[in-house]
Amino acid sequence: MTRFISWYCHPKYAEDLLGDLEEYYRRNLEVGRNRADFIYFLDAVKFMRPYLVRKVKLNNRMTNLNLVANYLKTAVRSIRRNQLFSGINLVGLGISMTVCLLMIAYVAELLSYDDFHSKRDRIYRVTNYYHNLTGDSFNGLFASTSLLVGKKLQEEVTGLEEVVIIRRNFSDDIRKGDNAVNITGYYTENQFWDIFSFELIQGNPETSLSHPESLVLSQSAAKKLFGDKNPIGEIVEGRDNNYTVTGVMRDVPYNSHMQFEALVPFHKLESEKQVEGDANFISWRSMWTNYVYFLLPEGGQIESIESSLAQLASVENAKTDRFAIDLGIENINEIVPGASRSNEIGPNFEWIIVYLLSGLTFIVMLSACFNYTNLSIARSLRRSKEVGVRKVVGANRGQITFQFLTEAVVIASCSLMVAWLLYFFVKGHFMAVFPMGAMHLDASWSTLVASVVFAIVMGLLAGIVPSLLLSRIPPIAILRDVSSRKIFRGVSLRRVLIVFQLCLSVAFVIATATTYRQHDYAINFDLGFRTEDIVNVSLQGNDPEVLKSALEQVPEISNISTSSMVMSTGSAWSETFTYKDPLDSASLWVNHVDRAFTTLHDFNFLAGGTFLRDLGEGDSSKYIIIDALTLNRFNMGTPEEAIGQKLTLSERGVKRRYEITGVIDEFQYSRIDWDTEPAVFLQGEVDQFRFLNLSVETQDPLGLMVKIEKMYRSIDDLHPLQAEFYDERINNAYQDFSKSFQIFSFLSVLAISIAMMGFLGIAVFTMETRMKEISVRKILGATEKQLVLLLSKGFLKMIVIAVSIATPLTYLLFSQVILEGISHRAPLGADILSSGGLVILFSALPIVIWQTLRTARTNPAETLRND
Amino acid sequence: MKGKNLGEFEEIVLLAIASLLDDAYSVSITDRIADVTGRKTKLGMVHAVLNRLEEKGYIASELGDPTRERGGRRKRFFQISKSGKVALLQAKAQRDKFWETIPSIVFRDLQ
Numbered sequence: 001m002t003r004f005i006s007w008y009c010h011p012k013y014a015e016d017l018l019g020d021l022e023e024y025y026r027r028n029l030e031v032g033r034n035r036a037d038f039i040y041f042l043d044a045v046k047f048m049r050p051y052l053v054r055k056v057k058l059n060n061r062m063t064n065l066n067l068v069a070n071y072l073k074t075a076v077r078s079i080r081r082n083q084l085f086s087g088i089n090l091v092g093l094g095i096s097m098t099v100c101l102l103m104i105a106y107v108a109e110l111l112s113y114d115d116f117h118s119k120r121d122r123i124y125r126v127t128n129y130y131h132n133l134t135g136d137s138f139n140g141l142f143a144s145t146s147l148l149v150g151k152k153l154q155e156e157v158t159g160l161e162e163v164v165i166i167r168r169n170f171s172d173d174i175r176k177g178d179n180a181v182n183i184t185g186y187y188t189e190n191q192f193w194d195i196f197s198f199e200l201i202q203g204n205p206e207t208s209l210s211h212p213e214s215l216v217l218s219q220s221a222a223k224k225l226f227g228d229k230n231p232i233g234e235i236v237e238g239r240d241n242n243y244t245v246t247g248v249m250r251d252v253p254y255n256s257h258m259q260f261e262a263l264v265p266f267h268k269l270e271s272e273k274q275v276e277g278d279a280n281f282i283s284w285r286s287m288w289t290n291y292v293y294f295l296l297p298e299g300g301q302i303e304s305i306e307s308s309l310a311q312l313a314s315v316e317n318a319k320t321d322r323f324a325i326d327l328g329i330e331n332i333n334e335i336v337p338g339a340s341r342s343n344e345i346g347p348n349f350e351w352i353i354v355y356l357l358s359g360l361t362f363i364v365m366l367s368a369c370f371n372y373t374n375l376s377i378a379r380s381l382r383r384s385k386e387v388g389v390r391k392v393v394g395a396n397r398g399q400i401t402f403q404f405l406t407e408a409v410v411i412a413s414c415s416l417m418v419a420w421l422l423y424f425f426v427k428g429h430f431m432a433v434f435p436m437g438a439m440h441l442d443a444s445w446s447t448l449v450a451s452v453v454f455a456i457v458m459g460l461l462a463g464i465v466p467s468l469l470l471s472r473i474p475p476i477a478i479l480r481d482v483s484s485r486k487i488f489r490g491v492s493l494r495r496v497l498i499v500f501q502l503c504l505s506v507a508f509v510i511a512t513a514t515t516y517r518q519h520d521y522a523i524n525f526d527l528g529f530r531t532e533d534i535v536n537v538s539l540q541g542n543d544p545e546v547l548k549s550a551l552e553q554v555p556e557i558s559n560i561s562t563s564s565m566v567m568s569t570g571s572a573w574s575e576t577f578t579y580k581d582p583l584d585s586a587s588l589w590v591n592h593v594d595r596a597f598t599t600l601h602d603f604n605f606l607a608g609g610t611f612l613r614d615l616g617e618g619d620s621s622k623y624i625i626i627d628a629l630t631l632n633r634f635n636m637g638t639p640e641e642a643i644g645q646k647l648t649l650s651e652r653g654v655k656r657r658y659e660i661t662g663v664i665d666e667f668q669y670s671r672i673d674w675d676t677e678p679a680v681f682l683q684g685e686v687d688q689f690r691f692l693n694l695s696v697e698t699q700d701p702l703g704l705m706v707k708i709e710k711m712y713r714s715i716d717d718l719h720p721l722q723a724e725f726y727d728e729r730i731n732n733a734y735q736d737f738s739k740s741f742q743i744f745s746f747l748s749v750l751a752i753s754i755a756m757m758g759f760l761g762i763a764v765f766t767m768e769t770r771m772k773e774i775s776v777r778k779i780l781g782a783t784e785k786q787l788v789l790l791l792s793k794g795f796l797k798m799i800v801i802a803v804s805i806a807t808p809l810t811y812l813l814f815s816q817v818i819l820e821g822i823s824h825r826a827p828l829g830a831d832i833l834s835s836g837g838l839v840i841l842f843s844a845l846p847i848v849i850w851q852t853l854r855t856a857r858t859n860p861a862e863t864l865r866n867d
Numbered sequence: 868m869k870g871k872n873l874g875e876f877e878e879i880v881l882l883a884i885a886s887l888l889d890d891a892y893s894v895s896i897t898d899r900i901a902d903v904t905g906r907k908t909k910l911g912m913v914h915a916v917l918n919r920l921e922e923k924g925y926i927a928s929e930l931g932d933p934t935r936e937r938g939g940r941r942k943r944f945f946q947i948s949k950s951g952k953v954a955l956l957q958a959k960a961q962r963d964k965f966w967e968t969i970p971s972i973v974f975r976d977l978q
Contacts, residue, residue, distance in 0.1 A: 019940035020893050020910055026936060046911050
């Protein structure tokens with residue numbers, strides 16, 4: 001309390017006031033200590049009156065400003081004098097700032113999404129929340145909605161300026177003369193141009209999508225087809241029909257949440273579906289591929305729209321008891337980055353990623369700041385004399401603090417330059433590593449400004465502790481007796497900071513090892529069937545038989561089968577089956593395959609075999625191969641007993657019965673994140689096949705690919721060949737593991753180098769302060785070995801503490817949180833857990849040995865002579 | 868309290884200082900006022916008034932020797948200045964003038 005009063009009170013009155021309070025306090029002590037304390041406290045607060053409160057010294061600030069030039073000069077000098085320390089700081093801060101720059105640029109990029117829409121404050125999108133009321137299947141938030149909602153908004157709801165329906169998945173192979181390209185885009189309506197700020201360079205926005213055959217192309221697509229000719233009014237060929245080019249728009253900016261090359265009229269698709277009599281097209285539940293955007297009039301009330309939507313939803317939900325859909329609204333600016341939704345129209349970036357990255361960056365940055373803090377405190381001994389002199393000459397505490405903060409900011413600003421240089425080097429690598437898809441990371445003015453602000457903040461953060469410590473030094477103590485080192489109590493704080501950095505390094509190393517092991521485990525997982533020497537070729541709409549006969553001419557290909565999907569790589573397909581009891585239905589994973597499939601992939605048959613015969617023309621498929629888990633699911637008894645039994649598949653009310661021809665061992669249908677679950681093979685029809693599986697024997701995989709490509713070209717010259725080895729595909733499927741492995745190894749290298757630099761700084765400092773002690777010990781007969789042991793003990797202790805804190809924490813983090821959702825996990829063995837400690841030990845040991853040896857070997861005479 | 872006139876509490880504080888002679892410092896003043904008037908007197912109030920009086924030039928202060936009961940801090944002793952004395956006398960004169968004009972019959976029921 002006394003300090004509190006001295007702080008606020010004008011110095012002229014402070015003594016008097018404190019004396020009075022003291023006197024009263026003693027008087028009150030007779031009543032009781034607590035009461036006296038309480039009254040003292042009350043009085044102290046009550047005395048905070050205007051006339052007593054210290055005046056803020058304005059002129060002080062002015063002198064500070066005048067002194068800035070001097071501070072800068074001192075800062076530069078002290079940086080030059082202590083090259084090792086400054087170097088460590090510069091590099092450490094520089095490296096971590098590079099990471100921060102990347103993050104700033106990345107976050108800025110995410111935040112800039114959809115900013116080019118001039119009416120963005122009034123553009124909204126309708127979202128769906130799907131509740132399944134019958135049980136286990138998917139619930140969740142969808143970016144998509146039903147066409148019904150769009151129609152109702154257009155026809156029945158008032159208070160909207162424009163409403164547009166967008167349907168994705170337009171894709172066609174467009175030809176003009178000799179040029180052919182595959183183009184993807186959206187089905188939409190003319191209002192599109194009124195709502196969004198996508199720019200139509202040629203063509204009339206009022207009518208560009210009015211005619212059923214119209215097609216609006218992006219500039220680059222138009223260039224591919226027409227070169228430099230004017231495309232407007234030209235007729236191009238699609239797969240099934242012709243289009244007339246009615247507009248050319250500027251290419252979609254990268255920071256748009258919609259990405260498309262072409263737009264075609266939605267009403268054409270709609271009338272086609274009406275002709276087909278597809279009632280499902282406009283149904284309430286068909287909400288997977290349509291998007292509805294609307295423009296609110298200026299000053300319009302969003303609440304009234306929300307209530308109209310809620311009303312609409314309740315009317316529609318009342319018609320069924322199997323599911324319910326809630327309608328929601330989100331502004332276009334909330335889409336990227338935004339909440340987690342399914343069926344996003346374009347690239348999806350969630351807030352959680354932004355938070356995660358910022359968190360990691362913050363940790364790395366903190367670690368580098370700690371280095372600065374550590375080293376500056378260590379150095380403060382040497383600079384204490386300077387502080388003493390400054391104080392004697394008349395500097396006050398604020399000025400000293402300000403001086404050291406200036407120094408920290410100068411260092412941080414220099415690091416910023418280092419960081420910008422590094423930034424352009426690592427940008428490419430960084431973009432390649434990150435799993436978040438398209439990134440540009442262009443350095444803009446705003447990121448530049450942000451980075452400067454950031455550097456200043458970083459400097460202040462790093463400099464605040466040492467400058468406060470230094471400015472607190474009482475000048476007399478320093479000037480009278482330099483060796484009174486008790487003034488510095490920052491030693492334990494420094495140890496804590498170092499241990500923190502070491503902990504981080506240990507954690508990152510373990511994380512790296514874990515993700516590496518998990519990736520390794522994933523790609524070598526025994527799936528239950530053969531994946532070696534199999535090439536999967538995507539049919540891309542070609543007739544499987546035609547392609548098959550072409551590829552059979554390649555001598556290396558010994559066998560070919562067809563399938564609707566490639567298993568164990570992420571995609572999945574399920575159907576609902578029943579056995580004898582029609583009420584006991586189960587959802588099973590499904591792959592549509594041909595007769596050769598099971599043999600080619602070496603599935604292990606427990607009983608029976610593959611389908612009895614090939615499907616003839618016009619046959620509907622009727623054979624099924626089940627796995628052991630399905631057998632158990634339906635309690636079919638032994639595998640032999642199951643042969644010849646029938647499973648029923650119900651699909652949109654139609655029931656089909658399949659005869660079991662074989663039972664195979666259980667196998668991993670999905671990615672290993674999921675459990676091994678029941679799966680079946682249905683005999684597929686031609687239009688269900690998407691892939692050819694080639695069994696190959698070759699020493700020259702690249703040469704083989706060339707041959708396959710040649711054959712493929714002879715059948716299909718439009719689509720580029722999509723073929724890859726099964727193992728390669730599996731490898732790609734687990735890219736998230738390998739990417740996080742790369743990120744973690746990057747972070748560990750970073751964390752280790754920063755920690756080691758800090759470690760080195762502290763080692764150098766400790767050695768220097770203990771030089772005299774060592775010399776005396778040496779004179780008294782200590783051997784070099786004893787000295788090294790003595791000196792390194794403290795450092796080893798820090799490492800041991802760090803390892804014993806970080807290892808169990810990281811283990812818990814990984815086993816309980818990060819790998820929680822993965823069913824098949826690589827065991828977190830002792831080798832992985834100890835890797836963190838070992839790496840740190842082996843990086844730190846050379847530093848410790850180098851420094852201790854250097855100290856132990858100095859000639860004691862040289863140290864002591866100067867005293 | 869506006870202008871040259873003394874406020875009621877200011878007057879009392881001045882009187883207390885005058886009566887304490889050389890021993891007038893914040894705590895003793897507070898105690899004296901409490902004794903004489905019998906009302907609860909807060910140190911904070913006295914402090915504020917002392918400060919104001921010093922600003923007006925009615926009192927002057929000087930620091931004494933460090934004392935034990937104040938934790939080694941010095942007392943600030945107050946002395947009434949010449950203008951302070953003038954102000955006090957003036958206040959007294961004003962009052963006396965009033966008293967002279969009041970016939971004793973006014974207080975008859977109290978005596």
